[in-house]
Amino acid sequence: KHIVIFASGTGSNAAKIIDRFRESELARVKLLLCNNPQAGVLETARREGIPVALLDRHDFYHTDRYVKLLQEMPADLVVLAGFLWKIPDNLVRAFAGKMINLHPALLPKYGGKGMYGERVHTAVIAAGDTESGITIHYVNDQYDDGEIILQKTCPVLPGDTPELLAGRIHKLEHTWLPQVVEELLRV
Numbered sequence: 001k002h003i004v005i006f007a008s009g010t011g012s013n014a015a016k017i018i019d020r021f022r023e024s025e026l027a028r029v030k031l032l033l034c035n036n037p038q039a040g041v042l043e044t045a046r047r048e049g050i051p052v053a054l055l056d057r058h059d060f061y062h063t064d065r066y067v068k069l070l071q072e073m074p075a076d077l078v079v080l081a082g083f084l085w086k087i088p089d090n091l092v093r094a095f096a097g098k099m100i101n102l103h104p105a106l107l108p109k110y111g112g113k114g115m116y117g118e119r120v121h122t123a124v125i126a127a128g129d130t131e132s133g134i135t136i137h138y139v140n141d142q143y144d145d146g147e148i149i150l151q152k153t154c155p156v157l158p159g160d161t162p163e164l165l166a167g168r169i170h171k172l173e174h175t176w177l178p179q180v181v182e183e184l185l186r187v
């Protein structure tokens with residue numbers, strides 16, 4: 001099976017998926033698509049020998065270039081692991097039920113455009129919530145809105161900073177995203 005990852009940043013989640021499937025009989029990570037030439041995830045892909053496609057914003061939103069690229073692979077599962085652009089409708093349609101997103105909060109709370117990374121954790125702490133967590137969901141044509149596959153929670157502790165909460169959230173992500181990817185590809 002072919003896994004494709006979209007990422008925009010550090011790529012710690014992409015790295016965990018790559019680790020999990022490096023020697024796998026079930027699936028391999030075949031391509032990393034990235035919208036940020038400075039992203040740390042590019043170094044991970046290079047080190048792991050995984051092909052990279054740097055996204056051209058115009059083509060991403062105005063052509064079928066990437067739909068065709070993934071269909072020809074063919075991608076069996078597309079994972080958005082810290083990817084900050086909204087997925088264009090042609091790609092959402094082409095990969096309905098085969099594209100998942102990882103969000104660092106308990107959707108439907110703290111989702112939507114602009115709610116990513118530390119902004120999410122700052123909002124959770126400011127709201128005085130006593131728990132947060134992760135959501136893995138199918139991607140539809142709205143930000144952070146598709147059918148939820150899995151949620152896992154963690155406490156928000158008194159005196160938590162966004163960094164401390166982010167660390168707790170990352171642990172959940174690194175444990176559960178590779179697990180969900182494997183389960184979805186097993187069926």
Ligand code: GRF
Nearest residue numbers: 009010011012013082103104
């Ligand atoms: C993760 O917290 C993910 O939930 C959010 O962006 C972050 C990506 O982290 N969408 P990394 O690039 O995988 O380290």
